Amino acid sequence: xxxxxxxxxxxxxxxxxxxxxxxxxxxxxxxxxxxxxxxxxxxxxxxxxxxxxxxxxxxxxxxxxxxxxxxxxxxxxxxxxxxxxxxxxxxxxxxxxxxxxxxxxxxxxxxxxxxxxxxxxxxxxxxxxxxxxxxxxxxxxxxxxxxxxxxxxxxxxxxxxxxxxxxxxxxxxxxxxxxxxxxxxxxxxxxxxxxxxxxxxxxxxxxxxxxxxxxxxxxxxxxxxxxxxxxxxxxxxxxxxxxxxxxxxxxxxxxxxxxxxxxxxxxxxxxxxxxxxxxxxxxxxxxxxxxxxxxxxxxxxxxxxxxxxxxxxxxxxxxxxxxxxxxxxxxxxxxxxxxxxxxxxxxxxxxxxxxxxxxxxxxxxxxxxxxxxxxxxxxxxxxxxxxxxxxxxxxxxxxxxxxxxxxxxxxxxxxxxxxxxxxxxxxxxxxxxxxxxxxxxxxxxxxxxxxxxxxxxxxxxxxxxxxxxxxxxxxxxxxxxxxxxxxxxxxxxxxxxxxxxxxxxxxxxxxxxxxxxxxxxxxxxxxxxxxxxxxxxxxxxxxxxxxxxxxxxxxxxxxxxxxxxxxxxxxxxxxxxxxxxxxxxxxxxxxxxxxxxxxxxxxxxxxxxxxxxxxxxxxxxxxxxxxxxxxxxxxxxxxxxxxxxxxxxxxxxxxxxxxxxxxxxxxxxxxxxxxxxxxxxxxxxxxxxxxxxxxxxxxxxxxxxxxxxxxxxxxxxxxxxxxxxxxxxxxxxxxxxxxx
Ligand SMILES: Nc1nc2c(c(=O)[nH]1)N[C@H]1C(S)=C(S)[C@@H](COP(=O)(O)OP(=O)(O)OC[C@H]3O[C@@H](n4cnc5c(=O)[nH]c(N)nc54)[C@H](O)[C@@H]3O)O[C@H]1N2
Ligand SMILES: Nc1nc2c(c(=O)[nH]1)N[C@H]1C(S)=C(S)[C@@H](COP(=O)(O)OP(=O)(O)OC[C@H]3O[C@@H](n4cnc5c(=O)[nH]c(N)nc54)[C@H](O)[C@@H]3O)O[C@H]1N2
Ligand code: SF4
Ligand SMILES: [Mo]
Numbered sequence: 001x002x003x004x005x006x007x008x009x010x011x012x013x014x015x016x017x018x019x020x021x022x023x024x025x026x027x028x029x030x031x032x033x034x035x036x037x038x039x040x041x042x043x044x045x046x047x048x049x050x051x052x053x054x055x056x057x058x059x060x061x062x063x064x065x066x067x068x069x070x071x072x073x074x075x076x077x078x079x080x081x082x083x084x085x086x087x088x089x090x091x092x093x094x095x096x097x098x099x100x101x102x103x104x105x106x107x108x109x110x111x112x113x114x115x116x117x118x119x120x121x122x123x124x125x126x127x128x129x130x131x132x133x134x135x136x137x138x139x140x141x142x143x144x145x146x147x148x149x150x151x152x153x154x155x156x157x158x159x160x161x162x163x164x165x166x167x168x169x170x171x172x173x174x175x176x177x178x179x180x181x182x183x184x185x186x187x188x189x190x191x192x193x194x195x196x197x198x199x200x201x202x203x204x205x206x207x208x209x210x211x212x213x214x215x216x217x218x219x220x221x222x223x224x225x226x227x228x229x230x231x232x233x234x235x236x237x238x239x240x241x242x243x244x245x246x247x248x249x250x251x252x253x254x255x256x257x258x259x260x261x262x263x264x265x266x267x268x269x270x271x272x273x274x275x276x277x278x279x280x281x282x283x284x285x286x287x288x289x290x291x292x293x294x295x296x297x298x299x300x301x302x303x304x305x306x307x308x309x310x311x312x313x314x315x316x317x318x319x320x321x322x323x324x325x326x327x328x329x330x331x332x333x334x335x336x337x338x339x340x341x342x343x344x345x346x347x348x349x350x351x352x353x354x355x356x357x358x359x360x361x362x363x364x365x366x367x368x369x370x371x372x373x374x375x376x377x378x379x380x381x382x383x384x385x386x387x388x389x390x391x392x393x394x395x396x397x398x399x400x401x402x403x404x405x406x407x408x409x410x411x412x413x414x415x416x417x418x419x420x421x422x423x424x425x426x427x428x429x430x431x432x433x434x435x436x437x438x439x440x441x442x443x444x445x446x447x448x449x450x451x452x453x454x455x456x457x458x459x460x461x462x463x464x465x466x467x468x469x470x471x472x473x474x475x476x477x478x479x480x481x482x483x484x485x486x487x488x489x490x491x492x493x494x495x496x497x498x499x500x501x502x503x504x505x506x507x508x509x510x511x512x513x514x515x516x517x518x519x520x521x522x523x524x525x526x527x528x529x530x531x532x533x534x535x536x537x538x539x540x541x542x543x544x545x546x547x548x549x550x551x552x553x554x555x556x557x558x559x560x561x562x563x564x565x566x567x568x569x570x571x572x573x574x575x576x577x578x579x580x581x582x583x584x585x586x587x588x589x590x591x592x593x594x595x596x597x598x599x600x601x602x603x604x605x606x607x608x609x610x611x612x613x614x615x616x617x618x619x620x621x622x623x624x625x626x627x628x629x630x631x632x633x634x635x636x637x638x639x640x641x642x643x644x645x646x647x648x649x650x651x652x653x654x655x656x657x658x659x660x661x662x663x664x665x666x667x668x669x670x671x672x673x674x675x676x677x678x679x680x681x682x683x684x685x686x687x688x689x690x691x692x693x694x695x696x697x698x699x700x701x702x703x704x705x706x707x708x709x710x711x712x713x714x715x716x717x718x719x720x721x722x723x724x725x726x727x728x729x730x731x732x733x734x735x736x737x738x739x740x
Pocket of ligand 3: 020021022023024025026027053054055058059060061188189190191
């Protein structure tokens with residue numbers, strides 16, 4: 001019998017250009033698809049037109065394909081089918097979900113005012129945040145909660161008050177004489193806030209730039225550094241003022257720049273006479289000789305480049321910390337010059353603010369919660385802890401409904417127990433998510449979100465970078481998942497806001513691009529529009545955008561907001577936690593972001609679990625010995641708020657009074673236990689209570705008083721180290737976990 005001829009099926013692969021959406025560095029990537037259209041691989045695209053390179057854990061390439069096809073992705077709208085937290089659900093249609101939400105929203109708006117409805121957002125992925133801000137505008141609720149109190153606002157506003165704009169980026173052309181990496185970890189988190197890629201750092205170092213690390217933990221740059229300072233967590237503002245003092249007292253500043261381009265130098269000079277370097281050393285743990293040397297290197301090896309990061313922003317005086325660091329740039333004339341830090345004009349597209357706001361519907365900030373924080377109100381966000389406090393106290397009014405998009409508050413807000421209690425108390429909670437999370441577990445309605453790449457969209461965040469990127473659809477979303485933008489657009493129609501929204505939400509893409517003169521399809525061919533950088537020499541009299549048209553050491557605008565017009569050592573050295581807090585809890589806990597994960601997200605991804613499987617904290621071996629805890633074992637970390645378990649890794653580089661803990665940990669497998677946010681979650685230990693940064697509402701997350709002890713309860717009568725002995729550990733209490 002003749003064997004029938006079979007044509008060999010050639011499985012053709014195709015590649016598509018994409019941008020990573022896992023973290024705000026937005027690396028350019030190439031995705032490969034098999035013949036069936038399944039995304040099988042992602043690699044870096046070094047010619048993709050973006051500024052940055054891939055994080056060490058390659059979390060974008062590893063996370064995106066698995067997230068897209070993961071079996072636990074949320075696929076259908078659901079309503080709660082049991083007690084909150086039991087994780088029991090009934091599948092419903094989009095119509096039922098949106099009709100239910102609209103009905104509740106109308107009821108609360110009419111009975112309690114629109115301010116009783118809170119829109120709770122995370123870091124923007126694509127158009128999600130823009131739609132939610134627009135929705136808040138026309139709903140007329142001032143209560144939009146974002147991570148602004150932790151992230152981007154503090155550094156951005158320090159630039160705004162000093163330089164006149166938040167669009168300030170490092171210049172990859174030209175050679176800095178010195179680089180300070182300050183509270184940032186480019187190895188894990190990409191190009192941090194100044195948009196200076198790791199390859200740029202490498203090139204500058206090769207050409208002889210001196211590297212100064214200000215880092216209580218460790219990353220690869222610490223070993224390359226000429227100086228590695230390990231300050232007391234949270235003392236960076238005092239450290240910056242110490243450097244300012246050395247530079248002024250030793251007359252190392254750029255006299256010509258200071259005379260021609262700055263205002264307020266005399267006031268700054270007067271301020272540094274108010275404290276001594278010994279006081280700085282006592283506050284920061286950095287000895288005077290090192291402080292002097294580092295200040296001299298930065299001031300004399302110009303231009304200096306300061307790659308600052310999020311650790312400076314999680315501080316009780318966050319805006320002033322960032323302003324203090326900013327003073328160094330002005331003193332050394334490192335702004336506006338080749339190889340320094342430059343003002344950029346954002347790419348030409350519809351400004352996001354125009355999409356968010358409407359003159360005829362000004363935000364009713366007088367009714368806003370958190371209105372005591374002037375920068376928060378100006379930047380259209382409510383600090384996260386203000387929401388929690390208001391829900392728990394009903395002061396100044398009750399919050400009846402919350403809608404969470406792209407955020408997991410139970411893990412990421414300070415004081416997780418209070419946050420949990422607050423979200424449990426809200427009468428109606430909607431969570432839009434891609435995966436089941438602890439916050440999703442206590443929702444009334446769950447909405448399944450489509451990733452960027454599963455729909456045509458654009459991305460413009462982080463706003464200070466001034467980029468806009470095309471994110472066309474390359475794969476179908478799972479099940480009935482919708483873009484967040486579509487959810488909001490359809491909800492808006494049901495809420496009587498049709499005239500302010502779109503028949504099809506995709507029309508918004510052309511609106512955002514209007515100023516560029518391009519349609520969405522034309523833009524997709526170009527992929528990215530970047531900012532234009534400017535040098536001081538080209539516009540010496542109009543370069544700075546401040547009211548004085550100069551670099552402002554002293555900011556009248558800040559004074560008008562009731563803030564100190566220039567950073568003072570007294571404010572920066574005032575601890576969030578008084579000395580007595582450290583009597584019971586003698587160690588200073590801090591954290592950086594995990595290398596393998598973005599905040600609390602993507603914890604389902606097997607490829608990344610292989611990289612980091614559990615929460616690991618680091619401590620000096622002498623400290624471990626003193627507290628009788630051993631390398632490799634689970635230990636308790638306890639603050640006045642509660643206690644958590646993390647696995648101990650002893651590490652010589654950690655200061656003996658410091659614990660570097662892991663952030664964002666929960667257990668995706670603990671499906672009937674709200675995904676166990678209680679066990680290892682750092683924010684059980686943090687405290688959102690006031691004082692917060694008076695400008696931005698920032699919370700002090702770096703430098704939290706804690707103590708540690710072994711998970712095994714100590715034998716009765718055992719010889720405990722002094723600090724653990726001051727508060728006897730009750731074995732039964734230990735077993736209960738995080739009792740407050
Ligand atoms: N892999 C990964 N990438 C991310 C994120 C993530 O979760 N994971 N998150 C994204 C987000 S939301 C942000 S805001 C950025 C943040 O990214 P970065 O700006 O890099 O900030 P962090 O990683 O929070 O902290 C940076 C470094 O500060 C150190 N540090 C801790 N306390 C102190 C201190 O008191 N003083 C000083 N000087 N340093 C301290 C930490 O050890 C850490 O190495 O990263 C983004 N990218
Ligand atoms: N102690 C301590 N606390 C911190 C920090 C710290 O360093 N230490 N860092 C702070 C900082 S800088 C930040 S920015 C915040 C971050 O805190 P959050 O804003 O809460 O961020 P994530 O934990 O990343 O949660 C984002 C959620 O969105 C989901 N998601 C992803 N893509 C989409 C999408 O397209 N649509 C929808 N609807 N959902 C999606 C993810 O699954 C994830 O659960 O945490 C802050 N909290
Ligand atoms: S640094 Fe990593 S997670 Fe961030 S955009 Fe690049 S690949 Fe994605
Ligand atoms: Mo952040």
